Amino acid sequence: MLKDLVNELERCSKSLQLKTNRVVWLExxxxxxxxxxxxxxxxxxxxKNVIDELVNYKKFSYDKSFRHVKKAKDEAKVAYHHTSGKLHRAKRAEDITSSDVSSSDEEKNKAKSCVDRYEKEKEKCKNVYAKLINDMESKKSAYQGEMFKILGRADDFERKRLEHFKLMFTALQQVTSIENDTRHTEMLEKFQRAISKHNADSDIEFFNKNYGCETRTKWPDFEDVHQ
Known part of the structure; x- marks a missing residue:
């Protein structure tokens, strides 16, 4: 945004600006x-000092193991129900094909093969789903015990979290502070030097001498039409 402003000001400076006004403009x-x-x-x-630090704090300060198991279990559940639906549709198709006297043996075998495939797939998904449920059940007591420990340490954990935020607020203040930035001082000095050169009377005098009433202009003589 500021770079766009700089470019626009430079473009405007190429217009008709005279003497000190042009100098101050450019500086x-x-x-x-x-x-x-x-x-x-x-x-x-x-x-670097605020956003990345907050992301890292979140990454290393929160346990993800149980949530990871739960996510895998939920995904397995969706896969199991999805496969069950496909098996149900395949069985219906097989029933229709079997009862249709016009169906060929090839069509009937194809329908049966489809059912067999989905039954195996369903069984596989069911086993994965059941295993993950058992894993969660086996870890539940340990997880609950850990949660009670975490609740017991809640005050310390929250204090550390809030203290980290305080550090981030301090870092934010430091990276946005201009007091110790030499470029800020340099910018102010450049502005002051530039503005001190501005002289409206000098610019008007320059214009009059070069383009206005003080130029040596030979005005044309006009004949009197009545003579």
Whole structure:
């Protein structure tokens, strides 16, 4: 955004600007470029010192093992029910084919083969689903015990979490602070030097001498039409 502003100001500076006004314009553009650089640095530092740190804290501070098992169990459940549905439709198709006197032996065998395949697939999904349920059941008591421990440590955990947020707020304040940024001081000095050069009277005098009433212009003589 700031870089776009700098480019637009540079483009505008090519229009008819005279003497000190043009000088101040161009030097102000150069001063703003420092602000654009700092804005990019702020964005980079916020990502590195704040956002990435929050992501890492979440990654290493929360246990995912039980949730991972639950997710796998839910996926296995969906697969099992999906396969059961396909088996049900295959059996209906087989019943229709078997009762249809016009069906060939090849069609009947194909329908039966489809049923057999889905029965095996269903059984496989059922076994996976059942195993994951058993895994969850076997881990439930340990998980509950761990949860009670976590609840017992809740105050310490929450204190550490909030203290980490305080560190992040401090980091955010530091990366957005301008007091110690030399470019900020440099930008202010450039602005002050540029603005001090601005002189409206000098620009008007320059215009009059080169383009206005003080130019040596030979005005044409006009004949009197009545003579």
């Amino acid at each position: 102000s553009v150069k001063a703003i470029e420092k602000l654009a650089e700092r804005t990019d640095d702020i964005a980079d530092n916020i990502k």
